[in-house]
Amino acid sequence: MGWSLIRVWTLLVYLFMFLPIAVVVLLAFNANQFGSFPMTGLSLRWFDELFQNEAILRALRTSLTLGALTALISTTLGVLASLALVRYDIPFRNTISTILIAPILVPEVVLAVALLLFLQFLGIHKSFTLLLFGHVIFTLPFVILVVQARLVGIRRDVEEAAMSLGASPIQTFFTITLPLLTPAVAAGGLFAFTISFDDITDTLFWKPGGVETVPTQIFAMLRNSISPEINALGTLMILITAGLPLIGLAISRKLAMRRDRAG
């Protein structure tokens, strides 16, 4: 009795999480011109109009560039820091770990205000550079957490074997550690990209006038009126931010299976 009650409850919780999102996706294909119920037929016209809309395309380009650069920088920094934490016995490990994840613990608004005012004071005004700095700082802890978790699983003795055969630490890193690390680097990069691509709170504080990312563009469009283009844009965003990790997951599974078979 109790168990089936919990089962039904869980089902309802999942419905609660996904039904509203499913509605957005469904309405993106609605032929009705108001972007709301009732459904009057299926149509791709809103996707078509999306790709005619200069403002949306600009926002999409900004978001993609920002996300890619953020991922590149955060992953580079994050992998180096994770290597230090996992591979070496360092003093003050706990203090350093806390500092590294500090950006998660500071509320977004506070980080937004602090960075904005400090950089303005230094003469760096609202700009793409400020956005990039900001996105790096709040994605970095997540990259470190993900990469660290993967890194723990890579055995040290493979590296030691290479070094005992005469490879230098740098050679060992590029020929042994980095290839083994690829899934961790990819996961970290993907994570940083997704978080950056989705961010709205901080971005609203940092973006210069006239520059929009996809989320801030949607936010601005919501203020005017609900347009069906928003649903199409939302659906596209879901495809990018949820589709990429799912593909990544599928690829890493396939690689792991192949490795298992080879080993």
Added chain:
Amino acid sequence: MSIEAREARQPWILLSPTLTVITLLLIVPVLFIVVYSFWLRTSVGDVQPGFYLDNWADTLTDRFYRDILLTTLRIAAITTVVCALMGYPAAYFIARAKSNKALLLLLLMLPFWISYIIRTMSWIYILGTNGALNTALQWLGITAEPIQMLYNETTVILGLVHFLLPFMVLNVYVSLDGVDETLEDAAGSLGATKWQSFLQVTLPLSLPGLAAGSLLCFVLGAGTYITPAVLGGPRDAMFANLVYEAIIIQLNWPLGAALSLLLLAVLGALVMIYNHFLGLGQLMKGLG
């Protein structure tokens, strides 16, 4: 240089770029706004460096700010409790599920990858005047006119629960998954009913996860700006909206600095208390 000295230096070389970035882009800026909050915005709009207590006097004594801070904390608290009540049984089900566990976990991760603004906005399609619920009610003939269900405190809480529930479920799941299932059987064989063994064995062992999930829900909920802006009415502003007003609209940066520091102090105190009793390690388990 000896090999040992080089070995000892290596981790610091690896860490230095990240530590530099965090120092320059987080720690120094937060210290900077502490100083900045004592500066004064003059009537012509310039900012006057110095040691003025005006912003702090406004921030701490103005009834308007205090009321909004209390509203913010109340909304965050209700959200946290609702998340716990909804999320705990679901996390229990996932932890004890015999089949489909991987699928359930994957689905649980999915909301983290779906844009916050889209998830928030989606409620407009459910509860709006042309939304699914109003359409259904009219189609069934229960109501003749659409009902205004949006833009109040309840919808803000609803939006926050929708946003934060996955954090709760994930954290509770992580700690429940670590509880040995045979403990419940052992309690049962000693004569405890299912309910008793849950209350006296499983629930206490899962409290660290529940606490971690609650802390995340509360801190993220209390710092939110988008949910009240999209799903709340004009009178449902939360504290972060005040900060946005002061910084972006009124351009009163010293006041905005003081307001955001007050939010940091209140939420920071909570994190400290949590860290003192449970340690931040549990939090990282759920995040990683």
